[in-house]
Amino acid sequence: MLRFLVRRVLLGVLVLFLVVTLVFALFYLYPSDVARTLAGRQATPETIALIQARLGLDQPIYVQYGRFLWGLLHGNLGYDYYHQVPVTTIIAAALPKTLSIALGASVIWLVLGVLNGVVSAVRPRSVADRTLTVFSLFFYSLPTFVLGLTLLYFLYFKLTLAGVTFFPPGGYVNLADDPGTWFRSLILPWLTLALVQAALYTRLTRGSLIDVLGEDYIRTARSKGLGEQRITYRHGLRSALTPIVTQFGIDLGVLVGGVVVTESVFGIDGLGFEAVRAINDQNSPVIIGVVIVAAAAVVVANIVVDLLYAVLDPRVRLN
Amino acid sequence: MSEETLRTTEADEGREAETVDREGRLGQAAATAPGTGDAPARIQGRSPWRLAWERLRRDKVAMVSLGFIVLIVVFALLAPVMALITGHGVNQQFNDVGLTPEGLPKPPTGQFWFGTDDLGRDIFVRCAYGARISILVGVVATGFTIVVGVVLGLIAGYFGKIADTIISRIIDVVLAFPFLLFAIALVSIVGASLTVTIVVIAMFSWASVARIVRGQVLSIREREYIEAARSLGSGSTRIMFVDALPNVLAPIIVYATLLIPSVIVTEATLSFLGLGVPAPTATWGNMISEAQAGGLYQIAPWFLGFPSLLLLLLTLAFNLLGDGVRDAFDPRGDRMNQR
Numbered sequence: 001m002l003r004f005l006v007r008r009v010l011l012g013v014l015v016l017f018l019v020v021t022l023v024f025a026l027f028y029l030y031p032s033d034v035a036r037t038l039a040g041r042q043a044t045p046e047t048i049a050l051i052q053a054r055l056g057l058d059q060p061i062y063v064q065y066g067r068f069l070w071g072l073l074h075g076n077l078g079y080d081y082y083h084q085v086p087v088t089t090i091i092a093a094a095l096p097k098t099l100s101i102a103l104g105a106s107v108i109w110l111v112l113g114v115l116n117g118v119v120s121a122v123r124p125r126s127v128a129d130r131t132l133t134v135f136s137l138f139f140y141s142l143p144t145f146v147l148g149l150t151l152l153y154f155l156y157f158k159l160t161l162a163g164v165t166f167f168p169p170g171g172y173v174n175l176a177d178d179p180g181t182w183f184r185s186l187i188l189p190w191l192t193l194a195l196v197q198a199a200l201y202t203r204l205t206r207g208s209l210i211d212v213l214g215e216d217y218i219r220t221a222r223s224k225g226l227g228e229q230r231i232t233y234r235h236g237l238r239s240a241l242t243p244i245v246t247q248f249g250i251d252l253g254v255l256v257g258g259v260v261v262t263e264s265v266f267g268i269d270g271l272g273f274e275a276v277r278a279i280n281d282q283n284s285p286v287i288i289g290v291v292i293v294a295a296a297a298v299v300v301a302n303i304v305v306d307l308l309y310a311v312l313d314p315r316v317r318l319n
Numbered sequence: 320m321s322e323e324t325l326r327t328t329e330a331d332e333g334r335e336a337e338t339v340d341r342e343g344r345l346g347q348a349a350a351t352a353p354g355t356g357d358a359p360a361r362i363q364g365r366s367p368w369r370l371a372w373e374r375l376r377r378d379k380v381a382m383v384s385l386g387f388i389v390l391i392v393v394f395a396l397l398a399p400v401m402a403l404i405t406g407h408g409v410n411q412q413f414n415d416v417g418l419t420p421e422g423l424p425k426p427p428t429g430q431f432w433f434g435t436d437d438l439g440r441d442i443f444v445r446c447a448y449g450a451r452i453s454i455l456v457g458v459v460a461t462g463f464t465i466v467v468g469v470v471l472g473l474i475a476g477y478f479g480k481i482a483d484t485i486i487s488r489i490i491d492v493v494l495a496f497p498f499l500l501f502a503i504a505l506v507s508i509v510g511a512s513l514t515v516t517i518v519v520i521a522m523f524s525w526a527s528v529a530r531i532v533r534g535q536v537l538s539i540r541e542r543e544y545i546e547a548a549r550s551l552g553s554g555s556t557r558i559m560f561v562d563a564l565p566n567v568l569a570p571i572i573v574y575a576t577l578l579i580p581s582v583i584v585t586e587a588t589l590s591f592l593g594l595g596v597p598a599p600t601a602t603w604g605n606m607i608s609e610a611q612a613g614g615l616y617q618i619a620p621w622f623l624g625f626p627s628l629l630l631l632l633l634t635l636a637f638n639l640l641g642d643g644v645r646d647a648f649d650p651r652g653d654r655m656n657q658r
Contacts, residue, residue, distance in 0.1 A: 015492050019501075026508055137642075141635035143584045145591050146627040149611055157617045169614075250494065257499030261588055265611070275500060276592055279507040287507055291500045298496075 087289035098270035105193035117205020136199035148265035249305035381643025395450035407441035445601035463521035468528025476536025535567035580637035
């Protein structure tokens with residue numbers, strides 16, 4: 001178990017290191033000429049050179065890389081020249097919003113996906129199963145931004161026209177400021193992100209649970225006289241969950257992407273929104289910062305998921 | 320034989336799954352232990368490919384999906400013809416007839432079948448041109464992905480040892496990458512274009528293919544026919560591509576069919592975020608993004624609706640076809656529609 005943990009953490013560190021290096025190399029190879037932009041249009045070459053020296057941009061690449069890594073190790077993600085604030089400030093402001101969307105959506109998609117999958121698997125070919133199958137294929141094929149805009153059109157625009165002003169048009173309210181509005185403003189983003197993914201999990205759970213329910217030990221449990229509920233959830237679902245946990249680990253990267261789209265659709269200025277805006281502004285420090293933070297989040301979450309996997313499935317621990 | 324089967328199964332849909340299952344199992348049994356009943360004699364002489372195709376042809380959902388995909392491909396190929404018929408160029412702005420006096424988009428009419436967008440352009444013609452991009456990216460990026468994934472997967476699985484270790488680690492790293500964010504970073508530097516979109520998608524998709532191929536090759540590497548090929552003096556390249564590859568092709572084809580829709584959605588997503596194919600090129604993602612700008616879709620739902628619907632239907636069709644292809648190759652797998 002310990003060896004497993006150490007191996008996972010080492011791989012995680014390697015991935016992070018590669019992400020950081022790649023991102024740094026990308027931006028070094030294609031310099032966006034920060035100094036010239038900062039100096040303004042009438043700057044003399046001397047001024048530009050001075051700014052370059054102040055920012056350390058005249059140093060050789062390995063010195064810049066070393067300083068970049070050193071800064072990272074101290075929690076310094078660089079400076080946003082565009083808005084004149086440290087990148088960490090921008091990320092600290094955006095992170096709670098992104099986490100609110102991502103966590104809420106994951107809970108909805110896991111619960112919805114697994115429960116629907118169980119309903120489908122317990123009675124294959126039933127009306128409920130067929131209906132859920134059609135629905136999940138439909139939502140699985142629905143691009144996130146199409147679903148988001150459709151939800152906005154019907155549940156915000158049409159509903160508001162009809163006199164029901166329940167859903168806000170987008171934007172974000174702090175949880176601490178107004179929990180009610182926070183919740184209402186996040187329902188549509190959550191659904192947008194969750195419904196597409198839930199469809200995949202319904203299909204996964206269904207397939208996995210149908211296989212497990214055909215195993216000998218389930219027959220044994222049944223012959224012992226255990227209730228169907230107990231068999232399905234305690235005996236069946238526990239081992240059926242392992243492929244779902246694996247998939248969840250893989251999907252964390254997808255989740256980050258989905259958050260970018262959802263934030264753009266609903267105008268919530270979280271990490272993804274900041275990243276897209278930073279691109280339009282050619283604001284590389286913020287792009288680098290967001291990519292690194294997101295990569296770190298995915299790596300850490302992946303390790304947690306793998307540990308969870310080992311807890312659920314004893315066979316993993318033995319290897 | 321296929322004609323007959325087609326008719327009987329259409330008459331009795333309930334038996335369809337059963338027939339397929341039995342044939343699938345017998346098809347395998349025939350390879351190892353021939354002579355169980357009279358069925359093997361009937362099956363002999365049909366390649367697994369033929370069997371899979373015949374199973375697929377009996378899958379009505381898959382065939383309807385395939386028909387729809389062909390329809391969209393024709394729609395895309397005939398895009399210039401659509402422009403000719405309607406008399407509207409793809410980027411032509413009809414400021415007088417294409418917009419209301421207030422300068423807003425017009426709903427679908429006899430003149431503009433899908434309505435107009437915010438610049439008075441014909442959405443129908445733009446949808447046709449957008450289909451070209453979607454299908455082009457879907458096919459080309461998937462093609463690149465498969466080629467790179469297959470070659471690296473074959474090398475890792477066949478040679479093993481150091482090659483396997485290196486390639487497997489790279490696969491792990493690529494799979495752990497937050498794809499969209501890295502795509503954002505890359506596009507922000509090299510600039511958005513069709514080529515960049517395809518390259519970015521392929522760069523991050525090959526790893527899953529390589530992983531599947533590697534696993535398959537690992538399991539067949541020690542088989543007798545590979546050994547036989549080696550003892551006949553075949554080189555590694557020949558063994559990999561001539562002896563091993565055809566035997567791992569089935570999962571690759573299944574994966575490719577399911578990869579196309581996800582690539583199409585990725586392209587549309589990148590375009591929607593302004594990181595894919597740049598405007599004024601008509602792509603479905605671009606159109607949806609333009610419809611979103613300023614909440615325009617609220618007064619002109621057709622502007623959002625038509626490209627969204629096409630995107631949804633094409634993805635759905637590919638996913639349904641992919642399901643059918645998987646069932647055709649592996650009749651014992653998870654059958655969404657028939658189990």
